[in-house]
Amino acid sequence: MSAPAPGRGSPPANLPRGRGPVRGGPARILCARYPHLALIAAWRHHPELRGEPVVIGGAPELRLPVVAASEAAAAAGVRPGQMLREAQQRCPVATFVPPDEAATGALREELLARLCALAPRVEVADPTSWCDITGRHAAHRDEGAWAVAIARAVSAALDGAAISVGIAGSRLVAGIAAVRTPPRRIRRIPPGGEADFLAPLPLGDLPVDAGMAARLAAMGLDCAGAVASLSAADLQRQFGPAGMELWHRVRGEDGVGEERIAGPDGAWPALPALPCSGPAPGRGGSRPAGGWAGSRRLGERIVLEGGVGDLETLRFAVHRAAGELGERLRERGCRAAAVTLAGELEEGEPVGLRITPLHPPGSGAELWPVALELLAGLRLPAPVVAIRLEVEGIERGSGRQVDLWRGDAAIEAIEGAAARLRARFGQAAVRTAELAEDPGDLPERRFRWVEPAAVSASGWRGVDTSARERGGVRRRGTEVRPESRAPAGAVSQPPVPALRR
Amino acid sequence: MSTPLSQALAELRRRHGDGVIRPGAALGGVEAWPTGLPSLDRRLTVGGLPLGRVSLLAAASPGMASGRLTLLQALAAAASRERTAVYLDLTGSLDPGYLADLGADLGSLLVVTPPSGRLGDGLAMARRLVAAGAAWLAVALPRDVPAAASRGVPERGWDHRLTALAEAVAARRAVCVITAGAPPAALRHAASLAIRCTATGWHVAHGDVLGLRVRLTVAKSRVGALGEQVELLLRYPRPFALAEVVTRPVVVELPGGDGAATTGALRELVG
Numbered sequence: 219m220s221a222p223a224p225g226r227g228s229p230p231a232n233l234p235r236g237r238g239p240v241r242g243g244p245a246r247i248l249c250a251r252y253p254h255l256a257l258i259a260a261w262r263h264h265p266e267l268r269g270e271p272v273v274i275g276g277a278p279e280l281r282l283p284v285v286a287a288s289e290a291a292a293a294a295g296v297r298p299g300q301m302l303r304e305a306q307q308r309c310p311v312a313t314f315v316p317p318d319e320a321a322t323g324a325l326r327e328e329l330l331a332r333l334c335a336l337a338p339r340v341e342v343a344d345p346t347s348w349c350d351i352t353g354r355h356a357a358h359r360d361e362g363a364w365a366v367a368i369a370r371a372v373s374a375a376l377d378g379a380a381i382s383v384g385i386a387g388s389r390l391v392a393g394i395a396a397v398r399t400p401p402r403r404i405r406r407i408p409p410g411g412e413a414d415f416l417a418p419l420p421l422g423d424l425p426v427d428a429g430m431a432a433r434l435a436a437m438g439l440d441c442a443g444a445v446a447s448l449s450a451a452d453l454q455r456q457f458g459p460a461g462m463e464l465w466h467r468v469r470g471e472d473g474v475g476e477e478r479i480a481g482p483d484g485a486w487p488a489l490p491a492l493p494c495s496g497p498a499p500g501r502g503g504s505r506p507a508g509g510w511a512g513s514r515r516l517g518e519r520i521v522l523e524g525g526v527g528d529l530e531t532l533r534f535a536v537h538r539a540a541g542e543l544g545e546r547l548r549e550r551g552c553r554a555a556a557v558t559l560a561g562e563l564e565e566g567e568p569v570g571l572r573i574t575p576l577h578p579p580g581s582g583a584e585l586w587p588v589a590l591e592l593l594a595g596l597r598l599p600a601p602v603v604a605i606r607l608e609v610e611g612i613e614r615g616s617g618r619q620v621d622l623w624r625g626d627a628a629i630e631a632i633e634g635a636a637a638r639l640r641a642r643f644g645q646a647a648v649r650t651a652e653l654a655e656d657p658g659d660l661p662e663r664r665f666r667w668v669e670p671a672a673v674s675a676s677g678w679r680g681v682d683t684s685a686r687e688r689g690g691v692r693r694r695g696t697e698v699r700p701e702s703r704a705p706a707g708a709v710s711q712p713p714v715p716a717l718r719r
Numbered sequence: 720m721s722t723p724l725s726q727a728l729a730e731l732r733r734r735h736g737d738g739v740i741r742p743g744a745a746l747g748g749v750e751a752w753p754t755g756l757p758s759l760d761r762r763l764t765v766g767g768l769p770l771g772r773v774s775l776l777a778a779a780s781p782g783m784a785s786g787r788l789t790l791l792q793a794l795a796a797a798a799s800r801e802r803t804a805v806y807l808d809l810t811g812s813l814d815p816g817y818l819a820d821l822g823a824d825l826g827s828l829l830v831v832t833p834p835s836g837r838l839g840d841g842l843a844m845a846r847r848l849v850a851a852g853a854a855w856l857a858v859a860l861p862r863d864v865p866a867a868a869s870r871g872v873p874e875r876g877w878d879h880r881l882t883a884l885a886e887a888v889a890a891r892r893a894v895c896v897i898t899a900g901a902p903p904a905a906l907r908h909a910a911s912l913a914i915r916c917t918a919t920g921w922h923v924a925h926g927d928v929l930g931l932r933v934r935l936t937v938a939k940s941r942v943g944a945l946g947e948q949v950e951l952l953l954r955y956p957r958p959f960a961l962a963e964v965v966t967r968p969v970v971v972e973l974p975g976g977d978g979a980a981t982t983g984a985l986r987e988l989v990g
Contacts, residue, residue: 632803635851636829639844644834647844651815651825664816665825 244409248349248365249392250372252381254286255344259321262377271312278306278314285317332371346396347372348389361385365404387412391470394423412470417443424467430457442468517608518543525564525601532593532602539607540589544582547609553578555611559592562604571595749942752894755797758949763935764912768896769942771889772911776898779917781862786933787916789953791857791898796823798855807831807845807858809838820956842880849887855894862900878905885909913939922952930954
């Protein structure tokens, strides 16, 4: 493949492009990078660990991956995704802390609420958050002041954690800018300057397949600028659809099919990227918690293995998306006014259907029939590579069962009091029971004791239970026991969801 | 015409506010939690178990079956279906499976068992949960507490814990039901409503014991009339038959002894 002449880089007119401006003017995306939320949650509960090498994931003898690592641990070579045992070998002095998903979730919700007050569309993930700051803000004179306000809000929500901020015209470039910005700094890429910013960067800094990067490097194309000088046709000829995607990426445009979705008639507005299904929150995934909650929209995207035309497989994927999305609705006590199902085709524009159900779904069981109806009405002209299920018009569910006397706050207070009693008197002091799924003949086998989702004595949810479950907080190879532990013989049970109502 | 009394009242209201002195009629009635048992709600109490008060279920004959524990568990099961309930088990005899048979939502029922087995610790733990917002508290005391002793050592100070618990119940307007075989004087004093349970016979069919007939008598009441009686049939749920909880009653109202407000047919009350 010969290097093309400059100027041959314009894309064909029929090719999909990245998401365009939303409210006039070029699109502007802000990306804020911060330490992993699980790490911040651990610091909140163990302030003495700030500045220390900390590995989030659990006790090192567990066969689990590292969720997050502090800066000191990262300097020793610990990376998210490594096995905990390997992390211990790389950093023997590190403190291993189990992830507290409840506290991390609370932190995520708090961050989401703060960002939603400042930006119309927000996505919170680990360890980055995204805000759409296209246009002008009424309270901030320019983009810089707006970005400073968002940065301060993020920092305040995360206990003053050092964050770095990047602003650009696309998610890709904003994210890379944030990565390459030192903490407590904001880097703004001027509109139209995305390609220039990326040009000197090695391909390894971009989300490019390693094999493709190796082939390009063998041709002497080892930076984004060199690849950007190639024509779209050349890249497509060499790498197929992946080449086209690379062509867009080296210009700082977001991936094809990632940021936009449209119906057959093209009447739908461009939608933001949906949170993709992936690892569970707090286990090394980057799944956004709230999605684009600022626009009252949640979504799930299920990527299929290759193009799928089999209806049963699609039903399975839609069922899974409906279940996960319904669970998120149920957790929030919300219902959705409209449901959208779209299929991303192997070739061509995504197609989808939208419906306003008679009964707004608020759970997976309620969402599944609606999604099934949409799937039945969807006309798919080509194999589908991904399924997107979205809910819009999210409102507080009126039918939510609440404590009529005291409100939901009392439930948390009771949980907190129960956790403090357990910390003082032992695990068996305050328990709930549940019926055994497979009861035996003996009466005592009809149920089993369980502990409610714990709130520590400091009011921080969940850490006590998970710490006990995983053998306590481990620090430099020795177990740091809580102040008071369950007496000998106390049965440790896995945690269960919080008290209902 | 200004009298010394009216002047004193005006002075107190001026200094401490209007709310410090109110006529008795302005205090309002006793709020109650309806148990779902009409005989209990209409005849024994004023609409149900009183909020913010301690209610006592006592055995008429200590050492004999009285049905008080089953009744307590049936009430706790009903409460757990509505809100977070706390069950302080000092007898160590609680069977969650049986509670489930009674229709309890086990996920909403916190079972408190002090590891020391001491009554004072248990009452203190219950007070913490009530103060935190638990709206329904059931306490099952062992038969011989507290005349006795815990592990051979007389327990002291438990009555202070009971007073503190009663204060927390009053402050949080919670429902507190305590059952005891032989309630001690401190407990009888703290209770605003004391119901004496007397077993009148087993409910037997085809040679099998299906339940217990119980007569409930109001032995003490600061919220209603004394001496009222009703008779209930506590029908035991069959073990390992969870579905029956939904379809069959557990507590059945029997015709009253005085002939008032009775019907010939059994009435399903719970389930």
